[in-house]
Amino acid sequence: MTERRRDPRSFIGNYQERRRLAALERQQSARSKAIDSRRRLDDLSLITDLPLREEEEDIEGRLATVAASSEDLQDHSDIQMSPSSSSSLKAQDSPTAGQYLGQQQRKELWHHWASQLMNPEWLIEIPTDLATEWYVLPRPEGQRCTVLASKGRTISRLRNGILFENFQSGLPYGSRETYGEGGGQSNYSLLDCIYHAATETYYIIDMMIWRGRELYDCTTEFRFFWMHSKLEEEPANLLATTHRKQCVPLPAYPATPSGIQAAYSDPVTFTRDGLYFIHRRTQYSPGQTPLALTWKDAASSRFFIDTDAKGVVHPEQQVVLQYAHVPSRGVCTGDEPAIPLGTMPEQFVEKVGAKLKPGRLLKFTPRERWR
Numbered sequence: 001m002t003e004r005r006r007d008p009r010s011f012i013g014n015y016q017e018r019r020r021l022a023a024l025e026r027q028q029s030a031r032s033k034a035i036d037s038r039r040r041l042d043d044l045s046l047i048t049d050l051p052l053r054e055e056e057e058d059i060e061g062r063l064a065t066v067a068a069s070s071e072d073l074q075d076h077s078d079i080q081m082s083p084s085s086s087s088s089l090k091a092q093d094s095p096t097a098g099q100y101l102g103q104q105q106r107k108e109l110w111h112h113w114a115s116q117l118m119n120p121e122w123l124i125e126i127p128t129d130l131a132t133e134w135y136v137l138p139r140p141e142g143q144r145c146t147v148l149a150s151k152g153r154t155i156s157r158l159r160n161g162i163l164f165e166n167f168q169s170g171l172p173y174g175s176r177e178t179y180g181e182g183g184g185q186s187n188y189s190l191l192d193c194i195y196h197a198a199t200e201t202y203y204i205i206d207m208m209i210w211r212g213r214e215l216y217d218c219t220t221e222f223r224f225f226w227m228h229s230k231l232e233e234e235p236a237n238l239l240a241t242t243h244r245k246q247c248v249p250l251p252a253y254p255a256t257p258s259g260i261q262a263a264y265s266d267p268v269t270f271t272r273d274g275l276y277f278i279h280r281r282t283q284y285s286p287g288q289t290p291l292a293l294t295w296k297d298a299a300s301s302r303f304f305i306d307t308d309a310k311g312v313v314h315p316e317q318q319v320v321l322q323y324a325h326v327p328s329r330g331v332c333t334g335d336e337p338a339i340p341l342g343t344m345p346e347q348f349v350e351k352v353g354a355k356l357k358p359g360r361l362l363k364f365t366p367r368e369r370w371r
Contacts, residue, residue, distance in 0.1 A: 019290045027283050110161030116146050118284055120292035133280050134255035136263045140203045140270035142196040149174030150188035167245045172211050187212035196270045204249040208284055221280045224252050274301045288336055316365050323360045
């Protein structure tokens with residue numbers, strides 16, 4: 001009797017489930033490493049890398065220095081800047097415009113902030129404990145970013161660490177009115193947000209630090225409770241009406257059938273771009289994690305199929321992989337640990353040269369190989 005071939009999707013699903021269980025077990029052992037990383041946030045050069053007088057300057061002028069680092073922008077080509085920022089970069093060619101740090105220092109700073117967000121994986125199979133151990137949130141269209149409120153101003157940075165906006169907000173320490181509220185100069189708040197340009201609003205996905213209190217090692221269940229309760233009772237939130245930019249928490253539902261339906265259909269003030277699932281017991285762990293998942297379909301997003309820059313659907317599917325030295329000239333997935341999938345032609349590697357660094361993202365069009 002011929003043995004029936006197993007559906008390859010089952011291997012993927014089992015693999016993701018095993019990684020979720022391992023990630024939960026690994027959280028405690030990773031605590032010391034996370035503490036070392038967060039200590040860098042207390043370095044004033046990281047929190048306020050730009051002089052205080054900059055809050056009175058035009059953000060576009062400050063971003064002009066980014067034009068001198070086109071290689072960094074290419075390394076993060078999946079990150080799109082706002083139209084106003086992009087136009088300012090093209091309009092100014094001087095690499096020293098608004099430059100207060102050395103170029104190498106800026107690169108180190110961008111790299112540091114680029115590593116602060118917890119990044120979800122795609123939902124490719126349904127977790128067995130979805131209804132009991134997960135939350136689901138509607139995800140707005142917009143720019144994923146960190147938002148830091150400190151020293152009387154609020155700074156947002158894109159996923160690649162580059163400065164996005166410098167503004168006044170109703171967050172603690174995030175405006176002139178709230179600067180110095182109970183805690184001195186070292187206190188600050190740090191949020192994980194998505195900026196929705198149409199409403200000029202930062203929608204809060206998660207909270208890492210609030211008034212100097214770190215929440216990284218707390219479970220999602222506690223962080224969400226803390227986030228919603230503190231923002232509701234925060235007197236400074238009343239100042240949001242006086243500021244052009246607002247910071248608003250996203251609604252979180254239990255990932256039951258009724259909760260998922262609510263995330264799909266409950267009225268919101270933004271355009272949806274998929275759903276965001278996160279495990280109740282996970283800590284906030286910067287980097288990619290299987291304990292946070294993204295889902296998109298035609299009912300929840302306008303961009304659930306990959307398109308080109310003009311919004312046209314590609315005639316063939318495409319996949320993005322990371323370049324790695326191991327195996328030699330290899331490409332692999334972004335999983336932790338990464339899964340090697342192939343090697344690059346030696347001629348291509350020699351042609352690209354030094355630009356092909358480990359971690360560089362490459363886009364491929366898979367095709368069937370004829371024998």
